[in-house]
Amino acid sequence: MIRRLLTTSALTVMVAVSACGRPAENLDQTGPAPTLPEQNETLIPPMKIAKPTGWNGELPTVPAGFTITALATDLKIPRQMLVLPNGDILVAEGSGGKAPKVRPKDVIAGVIKAGGKSSVKGGNRITLLRDANGDGTPEVRTTFIADLDAPYGLAFVDGNLYVANQDALLRFAYQEGQTQITTPGEVLTRLPSEINHHWTKSLTASADGTKLYVGIGSNSNVGERGMSVEEERAVVWEIDRLTGARRTIATGIRNPTALAIEPT
16 A cells, blocks of 8 residues: 555656646647648658668677577578477578559659668578577578478478468478478468568467468558458468368458467
8 A cells, every 4th residue: 555655646746747847838739739830841751761781790688697699690581480399490581472563652662662671582491490409509500491482470280380371371291300391382272362462471270280370461551452452361261270171260450470379
């Protein structure tokens, strides 16, 4: 009770001090009809886009008792990761999207957006990292699966690896400890990929492993391409892991880039 009263008192003092220090001439900047500055219209709005750069050896700050190290560098646009039962780490590397430029402003926007994008091309592959002794330096780094189409979501169930390309959900048979898969993946189901304004396909498995869930983004920001191209977009699919049969379980989700199962 004392702590609660002290907190309330402190907030009261802060509010009082704040109210006393507010200049009277700024009151017209609040309320339903604030005074706004004059517009300064220009042909091209002034923009400053940060250039993507590397970390140059810098590391984030971590809590006491933790250490951090770069497990892998020079990846080709890493997206999602998955830890296999034996501790190997898979990294999906890719970049997709096939949205056509249908308006003049699409061309202009493309040039502007390019200033904030990395010049690195997506690897369209899955890289395997193996750090058997846990020292933060992988003894093995190899291309696990090559020649994919913008891979993103990853899941592992019952000895099979599932990869969500931008256009299909693939299944690969896996043997523990292997460092490369060269056999083409089996297409469990095709995924909507026409235009692909939001191309990433997130993926997770149900707790019992019988179902897979794929997040599929919309084909526009505000329906500017027409609603016909939004069919089966901005949704989450539930897919039978054995047959590939699917149903939509969620709609109206603009860009579901990550999915997870609530454990309880």
